[in-house]
Amino acid sequence: MTAATVDPVDAHVDALGAMLRGPARLRASMLAEARDGLEDAAESLCGTGVEPREARSRAVADFGAVDEIAPRYQEELAAAQSRRTATLIAVTFPALILVWTLLKQDSPGSPVELTLLFHVEAVTTVVAAILALATLLAVRRAHPARALRAITLVGTLAPLVCVVTGLTMALLGPSHGSAHLPAAYAATAVVLVALIRSVGRAHRVLVRTRRIPCER
Amino acid sequence: MRGHLDGLILAVLEAGPLHGYAIIEALQARSGGALDLPTGTVYPALRRLERAGSLAGSWSTVGGRERRTYKLTRAGKHALAAQRGEWEEFREVVSRVLSADPWPATG
Numbered sequence: 446m447t448a449a450t451v452d453p454v455d456a457h458v459d460a461l462g463a464m465l466r467g468p469a470r471l472r473a474s475m476l477a478e479a480r481d482g483l484e485d486a487a488e489s490l491c492g493t494g495v496e497p498r499e500a501r502s503r504a505v506a507d508f509g510a511v512d513e514i515a516p517r518y519q520e521e522l523a524a525a526q527s528r529r530t531a532t533l534i535a536v537t538f539p540a541l542i543l544v545w546t547l548l549k550q551d552s553p554g555s556p557v558e559l560t561l562l563f564h565v566e567a568v569t570t571v572v573a574a575i576l577a578l579a580t581l582l583a584v585r586r587a588h589p590a591r592a593l594r595a596i597t598l599v600g601t602l603a604p605l606v607c608v609v610t611g612l613t614m615a616l617l618g619p620s621h622g623s624a625h626l627p628a629a630y631a632a633t634a635v636v637l638v639a640l641i642r643s644v645g646r647a648h649r650v651l652v653r654t655r656r657i658p659c660e661r
Numbered sequence: 662m663r664g665h666l667d668g669l670i671l672a673v674l675e676a677g678p679l680h681g682y683a684i685i686e687a688l689q690a691r692s693g694g695a696l697d698l699p700t701g702t703v704y705p706a707l708r709r710l711e712r713a714g715s716l717a718g719s720w721s722t723v724g725g726r727e728r729r730t731y732k733l734t735r736a737g738k739h740a741l742a743a744q745r746g747e748w749e750e751f752r753e754v755v756s757r758v759l760s761a762d763p764w765p766a767t768g
Contacts, residue, residue: 474720478681478704478729485682486700509699517705522710585713 453498453505454483464515467522468529472496475518475656483508516659523654524589527580531596534577537636538603540600542570544629559617573603590654597651600644604637666698666706670746671715671737678732680708680723707731715740 457478465472485505491497508514550562580596612635673679673687684707685700708727710716715737721730733741 472730475704475708477727479701480730481726482682482685482700482704484726486685489682489686507699508701513699514701517702517709521705521708521712609700619680 453501454480454487457483457505457508458516459512460511461515461518464653464657465518465522466521471525472522475521479508479518498615512657516657518657519654520589520656523593524584526650527584527589527592527596527634527649528591530593530600530643531577531580531584533640534596534600534603535574535581535644537573537640538577539569541607541633541636542567544632548629552608556617559614560608562614562617566614569603569606569610573599590651590658593647593654596645597647600640600647604640604644608632609639610651618642665744666702666749667710667715668741668748669696670703670710671741671744672687672731674731674733674737675717675741678730680728680730684731710737713740 455536461479462472464474465476483501484505485495486507487500490500490503491611495503545563576599577596580592580599584592616628669688673684673691678685681704682700685703688696688703691705707716707718711718712736713732713736715734716727716731717734718731722728723730
């Protein structure tokens with residue numbers, strides 16, 4: 446395709462899209478809105494007698510350079526990703542600790558090391574869930590990159606602690622474990638996989654948000 | 662001007678819901694064309710105001726095309742009133758300082 450056949454509006458929206466990382470639905474919605482706005486602007490210019498192609502070029506110029514605009518869009522994607530990862534942590538961690546508490550009541554008389562490790566895991570989970578809820582409340586007003594950095598850190602450290610304590614408990618665990626143990630391990634594994642994927646995404650969005658910082 | 666964009670957007674939405682480009686046109690019309698900011702900064706500002714709870718946005722068909730329309734929420738009305746108050750205060754302070762009146766004599 447030669448430069449003469451590339452539509453300025455298409456090229457601008459594509460260039461903006463190439464800069465942005467984050468939740469697909471919001472990204473698509475924001476790009477659709479940008480395209481609509483450019484189409485409206487071009488139409489409006491055509492109405493004043495400007496030649497159609499010139500109108501499209503001028504609409505793009507009025508929109509602003511991609512380098513200047515993309516950071517503002519990226520901030521919204523960072524906020525949305527923070528909300529997603531924080532919601533996952535706030536919902537799944539309390540559920541997990543509930544499952545493990547019920548299991549522990551199933552097998553009384555555990556060794557003291559096991560009880561201690563269980564408490565470490567419980568406290569980590571509760572703290573992570575509280576921090577996730579705080580992020581959800583703060584993301585309305587907070588600087589999105591900061592909220593995303595905080596929740597990425599929580600989402601990285603808390604599962605690490607849970608995996609290490611969980612594996613140690615499994616090694617120390619009594620041979621007469623509850624019959625529900627395999628189900629609890631399966632549920633924990635599902636949650637951890639979902640969490641690792643979400644935190645991985647959050648990390649990628651954070652890297653992009655930091656690469657194109659928004660000037661205030 | 663960038664720092665006041667939020668208040669300006671809330672003000673043009675006070676009369677009723679508008680879609681993105683109509684908001685830009687209203688900003689330009691109400692400023693008599695003096696407001697010359699890249700139109701691409703308005704759309705993410707709308708999302709930011711929506712995230713803050715000041716606006717509610719939804720897709721709907723306007724003029725045969727899918728458009729995202731925004732309306733002021735109750736929190737947005739409060740935010741607008743607060744911005745107006747702050748602006749009045751700021752304007753008064755600046756005009757007092759800039760005014761040609763001599764300083765009141767002291768002592």
